[in-house]
Amino acid sequence: MELIDQGHRQISRRIDLTRVRILGLVSARGPLRPRDIAAELGLTASATSRHLTALERDGRVGVEADPADSRTFLVRVAADGQAEIDATVEAGAAVFAQVVADWPDEDVATARVLIGRLNEAWARRHAASDGAAPPTGPRWQRARRRED
Incomplete structure (x- = not known):
């Protein structure tokens, strides 16, 4: 974080x-x-x-x-x-x-692979979140939709 x-x-x-x-x-x-x-x-x-x-x-x-x-x-x-x-x-x-300037080359390579995997997993999570786009519009409308 x-x-x-x-x-x-x-x-x-x-x-x-x-x-x-x-x-x-x-x-x-x-x-x-x-x-x-x-x-x-x-x-x-x-x-x-x-x-x-x-x-x-x-x-x-x-x-x-x-x-x-x-x-x-x-x-x-x-x-x-x-x-x-x-x-x-x-x-x-x-x-x-x-x-990462003081990291060994193999650690940098590992970090790049893991960051790539993290980005891919994040994208899959977003795509799988019930297929719906995140709520948009004014807050009052979004709150109202949740109540329905």
Whole structure:
């Protein structure tokens, strides 16, 4: 918990984690509808819209018409957005390298394997959690749904 807490505190001072999560998702999974981004990341529609507007304004994403649904659009990562993701990953790798600089090579290799397994298990847990997306929307609506 200490590792997560300290990492989050240091990262959140420098970058907007939601922005990075959106960019990472769009980069990894290719053009997505805003509702799919919101569902995947557990965001409200309004929060997703705000972030996408800012990302588009900053040249990090581009939007295009959705050929399957004229009521919405697709979001695609732009070159500047990919550069931001790449820089974030590189910065994280640099910090990891500093933290484990005095570890033997075999310990670093073991840690990388275990972190990979942890990430995979976390993803499977999320996917298996009854198949439903995490609750989104205003708190009052989420509370109301739990009561029903």
